[in-house]
Amino acid sequence: MHTVGWREWVTLPELGIPGIKAKVDTGAKTSSLHAFEVSTEEDNGTEFVLFRLHPVRKKKHIILDCRTPVIDRRVVRDSGGHAEERIVIRSRLTFGPFDLTTEFTLTSRDDMMFPMLLGRRTIARVPMMVDVTRSYIHGKAQTRRYERLLASAK
Numbered sequence: 001m002h003t004v005g006w007r008e009w010v011t012l013p014e015l016g017i018p019g020i021k022a023k024v025d026t027g028a029k030t031s032s033l034h035a036f037e038v039s040t041e042e043d044n045g046t047e048f049v050l051f052r053l054h055p056v057r058k059k060k061h062i063i064l065d066c067r068t069p070v071i072d073r074r075v076v077r078d079s080g081g082h083a084e085e086r087i088v089i090r091s092r093l094t095f096g097p098f099d100l101t102t103e104f105t106l107t108s109r110d111d112m113m114f115p116m117l118l119g120r121r122t123i124a125r126v127p128m129m130v131d132v133t134r135s136y137i138h139g140k141a142q143t144r145r146y147e148r149l150l151a152s153a154k
Contacts, residue, residue, distance in 0.1 A: 001127045002097055005134040007114065010095040015066045020055040022095075022116040024123060024130050030076060031122045034115035035106035038087065040070060049087050051106060055115060076105050093118075096138030098126055 010022045012033075035051035042048075047070040056062050072088040086105035093102050102122040109115050123130070131137070 001129055003129050003131050003134075003137060004096065004123075005137045006130060006132045007135045008095050008118075008138055009136060009140055010093055010116070010118075012091045012093060014092045015064075015068060017053075017055055017064060017066070020053075020116050021057065021114050022118050023114040025117045025119055026123065026130060027079075028117050028119035029121060030074075031102060031104045031119045032076075032086075032107050032109065032117045033089075033104040034109035034112075035066075036108055036110070038106060040087070049089060049106065053115060054110070057113065057115060071103060074105065076107075078107075093122070098128070100126060 004024055007021060007023050009019050011018055012020065034053045036053065038049060038051045040047055040049050048067055049070050050065070050067045052063050052065055054060055054062060055064055068089050068091065070087055071090050073085055074088055075083050076086050077083050084107065086107050088103055088105055090101060090103050093100055100122075102125070104116075109117075
């Protein structure tokens with residue numbers, strides 16, 4: 001069994017996200033991903049969602065555009081008990097020794113400390129223990145990747 005910290009940097013390669021901070025949240029049932037400017041479109045009978053996200057909380061100038069099929073729509077209750085209908089997507093998630101495909105609900109997490117939550121449905125699928133005293137066991141410093149990408153795009 002592998003150990004993870006209560007927060008980790010993860011990648012979502014299918015969405016073009018080379019690194020994003022995630023809170024490993026055993027109190028949350030579903031995993032969620034920050035999204036803004038969310039819209040949908042139809043393409044050959046498949047519904048797609050287009051959204052933008054800030055992968056690094058304190059660097060709002062870094063914005064990624066994502067497009068992926070809509071898997072479902074679900075009503076989710078946040079930690080305050082407020083119900084919200086959210087779009088559900090599926091994506092590959094990697095960090096440390098883990099490589100799995102999982103579902104995420106899309107919601108605005110601008111006011112939250114982490115742009116992603118890994119909930120119980122995701123973390124229960126792989127043999128891991130959460131060490132609440134540790135952070136970033138599987139690596140850090142993903143912000144530098146974004147700074148290099150922005151510099152090369154100029």
